[in-house]
Amino acid sequence: MTIIGDPAQLLRRNYLFSALDDAQLRTVIASMQEISLDEGRILFEHGQPADKFFLLCEGQIKLYRLSEEGDEKVIEIVRPGQMFAEAVMFMSGKVYPVNADALVKSRLLAFPNAVYKDLLRNSVDACFRLMADMSQRLHQRLNEIDSLTLHNATYRLVSYLLGELPEDVLASTEIVLTTPKHIIASQLSIKPETFSRILTRLARDGLIVVRGNSIVLSDLERLRQVSEL
Amino acid sequence: MTIIGDPAQLLRRNYLFSALDDAQLRTVIASMQEISLDEGRILFEHGQPADKFFLLCEGQIKLYRLSEEGDEKVIEIVRPGQMFAEAVMFMSGKVYPVNADALVKSRLLAFPNAVYKDLLRNSVDACFRLMADMSQRLHQRLNEIDSLTLHNATYRLVSYLLGELPEDVLASTEIVLTTPKHIIASQLSIKPETFSRILTRLARDGLIVVRGNSIVLSDLERLRQVSEL
DNA sequence: GGCAGTGATTGATCGAGGTTAAGGCGCTCT
DNA sequence: AGAGCGCCTTAACCTCGATCAATCACTGCC
Known part of the structure; x- marks a missing residue:
């Protein structure tokens, strides 16, 4: 078959x-x-x-x-x-x-x-x-090299999150991670522990809400600021 | 003309x-x-x-x-x-x-x-x-990304030095840097101060001899070890 | 010669992120 | 249900390399 x-x-x-x-x-x-x-x-x-x-x-x-x-x-x-x-x-x-x-x-x-x-x-x-x-x-x-050398872990993670948003941002700002976090971490050249820490900090500061594999980008404005600075 | x-x-x-x-x-x-x-x-x-x-x-x-x-x-x-x-x-x-x-x-x-x-x-x-x-x-x-994420500054610098050696290694182990050190440092994603410090350490440990732009790789054996570990 | 400009070196300090270790939480498999 | 496992999280600590700052060496220039 x-x-x-x-x-x-x-x-x-x-x-x-x-x-x-x-x-x-x-x-x-x-x-x-x-x-x-x-x-x-x-x-x-x-x-x-x-x-x-x-x-x-x-x-x-x-x-x-x-x-x-x-x-x-x-x-x-x-x-x-x-x-x-x-x-x-x-x-x-x-x-x-x-x-x-x-x-x-x-x-x-x-x-x-x-x-x-x-x-x-x-x-x-x-x-x-x-x-x-x-x-x-x-x-x-080239962009990845740029990202690795010119930017820090938080920047890379936020950029990843924003890149995962569907085109039609107006609809929803929820992302569901379809890949284990430690794999995404490795892709961003971050250790799982640090990955976790950064998510916690972003959540504490009110930029995102994390529940397991689901991440809601609750403050797109400020997230974009992070990824542009 | x-x-x-x-x-x-x-x-x-x-x-x-x-x-x-x-x-x-x-x-x-x-x-x-x-x-x-x-x-x-x-x-x-x-x-x-x-x-x-x-x-x-x-x-x-x-x-x-x-x-x-x-x-x-x-x-x-x-x-x-x-x-x-x-x-x-x-x-x-x-x-x-x-x-x-x-x-x-x-x-x-x-x-x-x-x-x-x-x-x-x-x-x-x-x-x-x-x-x-x-x-x-x-x-x-791809190799550069590899090098940036999987290896440290000393490894990158040593790899660079080995890569600068002429093909015919037997002849001479002297390298003459034709580009300012801070430019090479940036290429390796290292700050000039760190670049300088690593050279000093390698020299102290007897792997190289530095005189201005000229670097003699005096212990190829051990240098290769560094770049393979 | 003196002096400004540029790059290299050295030392002291700092901090982001890695390391180590210890739970916790949700799976699946008996 | 409980054991076991993978994955995630949290916390304490540490390290590499960045940062800040001072000095030095070299070069061109008036």
């Missing part, structure tokens, strides 16, 4: 495939693999030869680095609909630059680099899209 | 242009500008519309970010022969993501994005090279 309903439509919606014609898309679909991962399973490890990239259909994938002492730094939490490891395709070394685990039971599609690269050779449009994608990722990392 | 001897040859040596044919190269050369910058002059600023990318011929260019309070974080020191801002070409917003100043009197070539993008449309090879380039930059940034 296949876990994906209509692969063609799913892929078409994704910008990295949207420039392909029907025949090309069929090639991609023929070559892709469906992967199911239980919670805690490893997808790939830092340093392994990178011959595939991925589209997450369902679940959550944790991308992270390990220090020699075993400390973990979460680089990104991949959410459904997102592609990842596609930028590695062109790296000279061609090994994955991070580890990837399933945070929860996940389903994903794996695409062999070789097939996609062949298609890229025939579609400058697709190349341009991929480059736009890579350029954006580069920019994201 | 032109400041560049033979532009065609210079460009050909650079991987981003090496896939172009003669006619294409002539187009590039016809459209490029030569720029001379005195020490301290601004090349571009964070947020300005990005319509050009650059090749540094001579001098040093400092790429950096500013916090709201005016604190500076050096992202990179560009050295002669390096290209920069080429990955911005495909960013949706199309503004420079950093500031760029001349650290010393510099000469560079500026290439209009539009012209190069037109050429890319006709050369998948060139696209692939650019993607390899972007992929590598992405990896660099």
Whole structure:
């Protein structure tokens, strides 16, 4: 049985495939693999030869680095609909630059680099899209470095919270954390204890209300001030 | 008068242009500008519309970010022969993501994005090279984040020193800093005072010998240990 | 020469956030 | 229901690196 309903439509919606014609898309679909991962399973490890990239259909994938002492730094939490490891395709070394685990039971599609690269050779449009994608990722990392070096933990946490707000802010100012707090903490390069402390302080000062995984941003005005100073 | 001897040859040596044919190269050369910058002059600023990318011929260019309070974080020191801002070409917003100043009197070539993008449309090879380039930059940034979050200031400084060693280590273990120490410090996200203190400590412990801008790595063995722990 | 400007060093102090340790709270699994 | 486990929180303490401040070394300039 296949876990994906209509692969063609799913892929078409994704910008990295949207420039392909029907025949090309069929090639991609023929070559892709469906992967199911239980919670805690490893997808790939830092340093392994990178011959595939991925589209997450369902679940959550944790991308992270390990220090020699075993400390973990979460680089990104991949959410459904997102592609990842596609930028590695062109790296000279061609090994994955991070580890990837399933945070929860996940389903994903794996695409062999070789097939996609062949298609890229025939579609400058697709190349341009991929480059736009890579350029954006580069920019994201730059902002993270900025954030790590020029700003403190409170700033980073508040920025994260504001970034989690739905577009339509007027509706509700409640955020539900769908990922364990210690994982978010690692992503922000904060220890869980400090993460907790900062939440408590923000709550004491009346900027937010915390109840378990639910956080209500009760004073957007002042939160925005914190993240702009 | 032109400041560049033979532009065609210079460009050909650079991987981003090496896939172009003669006619294409002539187009590039016809459209490029030569720029001379005195020490301290601004090349571009964070947020300005990005319509050009650059090749540094001579001098040093400092790429950096500013916090709201005016604190500076050096992202990179560009050295002669390096290209920069080429990955911005495909960013949706199309503004420079950093500031760029001349650290010393510099000469560079500026290439209009539009012209190069037109050429890319006709050369998948060139696209692939650019993607390899972007992929590598992405990896660099990832390593920097790794370094910032998983390692301390001493580790970062020692890694920097080891990275500055010439390939042929056997010859000499002397490094000459060609950039002011406080700039290097900012690049490593360390304050100048701390930078100085770490050097003093490494010297006291016999790992290095410092005399002004010259640093002799006298105990490579132990330095490598520091940068691996 | 003297003197202002710039960068490097050194010492004293401070503080954000890490570390360690000890509960508490909500799960799931017998 | 109770035991066990993972995750979160709270508190006491500590450390690394930042900050503040003074001095020094070097350079260009009148």
